[in-house]
Amino acid sequence: MVINFGREICGHLETAESREWLVTNGIGGYASGTIANLLTRRYHGLLIAALNPPLGRTLMVAKVDETVLYNEITYPLYTNRWADGIVESSGYKLIQNFYLEGTTPVWNYAIADAILEKRIWMQQGANTTYIRYHLHRATKPLTLALKTLIDYRDYHHLTTSDRWPIEIVPIQKGLCITAFPTATPLYLLIDTSPNNNSIVSQHLNDWHYGFNLAIEKYRGLDHCENHLHAATFHITIEPGKSLTLVATTEKNPNLNSDSAWELCRTYQQKILDKWGKVRKSPDWINHLVHAADQFIVSRPHRDDREGKTIIAGYPWFSDWGRDTMISLPGLTICTGRTKVARSILRTFSRYVDRGMLPNRFPDTGDVPEYNTVDATLWYFEAVRAYCEATGDTQLLAELWPVLTEIIDWHQRGTRYNIHLDPDDGLIYAGETGSQLTWMDAKVDDWVVTPRIGKPIEINALWYNALQAMIYFAQRLGKSNVEYKKLAQTSAKGFARFWNDRAGYCYDVLDGPDGNDDSLRPNQLFALSLPIASHTRISDMNRYTPLLTSNQQRCIVDICGQQLLTSYGLRSLSPQHPQYKGSYGGNPLSRDGAYHQGTVWGWLIGPYVLAHLQVYKDRKQVREMLEPMANHLLAHGVGSLSEIFDGDAPMQPRGCIAQAWTVAEVLRAWSIASN
Numbered sequence: 001m002v003i004n005f006g007r008e009i010c011g012h013l014e015t016a017e018s019r020e021w022l023v024t025n026g027i028g029g030y031a032s033g034t035i036a037n038l039l040t041r042r043y044h045g046l047l048i049a050a051l052n053p054p055l056g057r058t059l060m061v062a063k064v065d066e067t068v069l070y071n072e073i074t075y076p077l078y079t080n081r082w083a084d085g086i087v088e089s090s091g092y093k094l095i096q097n098f099y100l101e102g103t104t105p106v107w108n109y110a111i112a113d114a115i116l117e118k119r120i121w122m123q124q125g126a127n128t129t130y131i132r133y134h135l136h137r138a139t140k141p142l143t144l145a146l147k148t149l150i151d152y153r154d155y156h157h158l159t160t161s162d163r164w165p166i167e168i169v170p171i172q173k174g175l176c177i178t179a180f181p182t183a184t185p186l187y188l189l190i191d192t193s194p195n196n197n198s199i200v201s202q203h204l205n206d207w208h209y210g211f212n213l214a215i216e217k218y219r220g221l222d223h224c225e226n227h228l229h230a231a232t233f234h235i236t237i238e239p240g241k242s243l244t245l246v247a248t249t250e251k252n253p254n255l256n257s258d259s260a261w262e263l264c265r266t267y268q269q270k271i272l273d274k275w276g277k278v279r280k281s282p283d284w285i286n287h288l289v290h291a292a293d294q295f296i297v298s299r300p301h302r303d304d305r306e307g308k309t310i311i312a313g314y315p316w317f318s319d320w321g322r323d324t325m326i327s328l329p330g331l332t333i334c335t336g337r338t339k340v341a342r343s344i345l346r347t348f349s350r351y352v353d354r355g356m357l358p359n360r361f362p363d364t365g366d367v368p369e370y371n372t373v374d375a376t377l378w379y380f381e382a383v384r385a386y387c388e389a390t391g392d393t394q395l396l397a398e399l400w401p402v403l404t405e406i407i408d409w410h411q412r413g414t415r416y417n418i419h420l421d422p423d424d425g426l427i428y429a430g431e432t433g434s435q436l437t438w439m440d441a442k443v444d445d446w447v448v449t450p451r452i453g454k455p456i457e458i459n460a461l462w463y464n465a466l467q468a469m470i471y472f473a474q475r476l477g478k479s480n481v482e483y484k485k486l487a488q489t490s491a492k493g494f495a496r497f498w499n500d501r502a503g504y505c506y507d508v509l510d511g512p513d514g515n516d517d518s519l520r521p522n523q524l525f526a527l528s529l530p531i532a533s534h535t536r537i538s539d540m541n542r543y544t545p546l547l548t549s550n551q552q553r554c555i556v557d558i559c560g561q562q563l564l565t566s567y568g569l570r571s572l573s574p575q576h577p578q579y580k581g582s583y584g585g586n587p588l589s590r591d592g593a594y595h596q597g598t599v600w601g602w603l604i605g606p607y608v609l610a611h612l613q614v615y616k617d618r619k620q621v622r623e624m625l626e627p628m629a630n631h632l633l634a635h636g637v638g639s640l641s642e643i644f645d646g647d648a649p650m651q652p653r654g655c656i657a658q659a660w661t662v663a664e665v666l667r668a669w670s671i672a673s674n
Contacts, residue, residue, distance in 0.1 A: 355409020
């Protein structure tokens with residue numbers, strides 16, 4: 001097992017509450033918490049249901065506080081921190097070990113001579129969470145009290161009132177709970193294996209006040225919340241037997257926990273089998289394949305009920321166009337799941353508007369947001385990677401009209417002053433108050449890194465897209481003369497980015513204040529993008545790279561010296577006067593550091609591929625990725641974080657599981673291992 005902690009981690013609150021677990025259901029819903037079973041985020045819960053898949057996320061079950069009666073002694077297994085800072089109970093001290101089986105979290109509690117196992121998983125395609133307790137070892141029966149704490153709120157919000165007339169109705173094997181007349185009902189049901197005593201339930205309507213959410217406090221946000229104690233189930237378990245609490249929005253869920261677990265186990269094995277057919281890898285890379293699956297979810301469309309998309313990160317992001325296209329090659333193509341890649345490409349093609357892919361889909365409402373210049377250009381690279389892997393000209397022919405329309409719109413201009421400058425063949429983007437690149441932090445009206453002008457990665461992506469169009473036209477037997485002319489002009493204009501005095505590229509040309517010479521990692525895309533960087537693609541000739549060999553080496557060297565860390569690249573050089581080495585505090589403080597020195601995990605991919613392009617050392621590149629194996633043991637255990645502090649020891653921050661971080665490590669490892 002890649003992830004397995006003993007008492008040295010589980011038995012200490014500081015370490016047990018700093019490690020979080022995640023399970024998902026493939027439609028946008030999830031469950032998440034800490035090893036200590038202590039709530040530290042508003043996003044923690046045992047059932048955060050996607051009521052409008054993949055969005056409409058609603059916290060329905062916050063937690064279950066378990067108490068064991070064994071040999072006439074009571075053992076609380078739970079832990080809560082209250083508003084006054086007092087920690088109630090130390091159930092974490094009874095955890096003998098915690099491990100992940102695939103992505104399923106498993107706890108073993110040592111209770112005198114008994115071992116009680118708990119595991120949590122979700123049913124794929126349903127808002128259903130299983131919490132299973134198995135009395136692995138004991139000399140007599142054990143009685144378990146399951147105190148269920150529920151809620152009904154948007155997952156971004158907090159519950160601070162107690163005025164809900166929540167309806168709790170006993171039904172066979174459990175309860176039906178309705179928060180208000182138009183709310184989706186929650187079912188709390190018990191499945192017990194044979195020879196357990198009958199269930200005794202107390203259905204209550206008792207509010208518990210002041211759960212202290214430590215990470216929300218650290219983030220400078222409201223951090224105290226109330227949850228409703230809906231019921232307590234009392235069940236006696238015989239040695240070797242199990243019981244399962246099922247929390248679901250399904251009226252008739254599968255209550256056979258044995259078959260439900262077998263479906264989960266089989267699903268996870270199939271994910272790994274697809275990867276295994278592609279290559280053999282270290283255990284930690286194999287585990288990332290499990291993590292990769294957690295981001296792939298359904299996005300049904302009226303024209304395709306089986307449509308797919310990618311969740312950008314857990315616990316708070318939805319599906320973003322930029323993140324989806326960057327992540328697609330690593331999460332799907334590298335893992336042997338090309339059918340999923342095909343579905344995602346088709347799904348997003350339906351949302352192209354005025355030559356732009358949506359930046360994100362709001363949590364509420366159906367109108368996507370189109371405030372991005374790079375998501376659309378990453379779409380070309382995702383299509384190229386898919387076609388290169390599969391040779392699927394049928395899909396390419398289907399997408400061709402969309403792709404040509406995108407190029408046309410960029411030539412004549414679209415939203416946010418995004419347009420092609422005919423004088424140098426470069427893309428200009430931006431206007432006051434907008435943030436269009438991946439460096440998109442904004443606080444009220446303050447755009448932290450506006451990057452108005454001609455950003456370097458946008459123009460590397462533009463050139464890459466034009467060369468992809470030449471390739472696509474060849475595959476489809478269409479004329480590519482126009483795209484060749486555009487690419488030639490773009491390549492010539494791209495030479496303007498080289499800053500001979502500094503020995504690296506400008507980050508943005510022709511901005512309101514001239515050319516921006518900040519040392520940032522964005523120039524690496526001119527080396528790491530396949531066509532732009534002189535990489536051979538089947539059925540294509542080699543293309544002149546955007547940068548000379550000497551320029552490429554200078555960029556890799558200086559980015560390695562000033563931006564590279566164990567977990568990714570800093571977004572700004574520490575030598576810059578606006579560098580921020582730590583990420584934390586209130587939203588203003590955090591967003592002010594987000595792209596001003598904070599380390600981004602996904603950038604390790606472009607860097608190591610650029611390094612491979614220059615130095616051709618596959619072994620060294622794989623060594624650069626190996627610190628991520630250690631990171632699997634921290635923050636979101638079993639996955640890779642969004643960001644890290646710029647200063648050592650690079651404490652993980654942001655999302656506990658980020659799609660493009662996982663994707664780029666998988667992609668880079670795959671390329672470096674071929």
